[in-house]
Amino acid sequence: MRRRYPGDEAIIAAFAQVAREARESAGMTIEEAEAAIAEMQRTYDYTPTARAIGIVFKEARIAQRMSMKELAGAAKVPLQILDDIERGKPVDLPLTDFVRLCFGVCIDPPEIIRRMEEFKERLGKQ
Numbered sequence: 038m039r040r041r042y043p044g045d046e047a048i049i050a051a052f053a054q055v056a057r058e059a060r061e062s063a064g065m066t067i068e069e070a071e072a073a074i075a076e077m078q079r080t081y082d083y084t085p086t087a088r089a090i091g092i093v094f095k096e097a098r099i100a101q102r103m104s105m106k107e108l109a110g111a112a113k114v115p116l117q118i119l120d121d122i123e124r125g126k127p128v129d130l131p132l133t134d135f136v137r138l139c140f141g142v143c144i145d146p147p148e149i150i151r152r153m154e155e156f157k158e159r160l161g162k163q
Contacts, residue, residue, distance in 0.1 A: 041133075042113050042133070042137070044137075045133040048132060048133050049132070049133065052132055056070075084125075084127065085157050085161075086127075086153065087125050087126060087127040087128070088125035088156075088160070089152075089153040089154075089156040089157045089160065090122060090149075090153050091122050091123045091124060091125040091126075092123075092156055093149055093152045093153050094108075094119075094123060094138060094142065094149070095123040097143075097149070098123075098141075098142055100142075101143060103142070105119050105120060105123065108138070108141045108142065111137075111141040112134065112137040112138045113134075113137055114134050114138060118130070119138070122138075135149075
């Protein structure tokens with residue numbers, strides 16, 4: 038079991054609410070949503086996303102003039118995980134760690150995701 042940090046429960050509760058609203062607006066049962074997620078996880082190619090998130094976090098960290106060790110400490114994420122992320126390796130990154138990394142580089146999570154999607158789009162055009 039991963040250690041919980043202050044604020045993690047609020048992150049999880051907010052995400053659960055958004056997920057519930059998305060599921061309900063799609064007219065899906067919990068079972069249907071779980072099956073759709075499982076299928077996506079089985080077939081999704083995480084490589085472009087991992088590469089994009091790594092570059093976005095590295096650029097943001099450098100812009101803040103932070104070392105990897107400083108960001109890992111501020112976000113309470115193991116340094117090796119941050120190193121893997123910045124190298125574009127697919128990692129199992131809990132939502133709470135993602136949000137703490139975003140706040141560690143002083144960028145809201147939606148903005149990080151927007152930058153990731155923008156980078157992935159550019160990759161697709163190469």
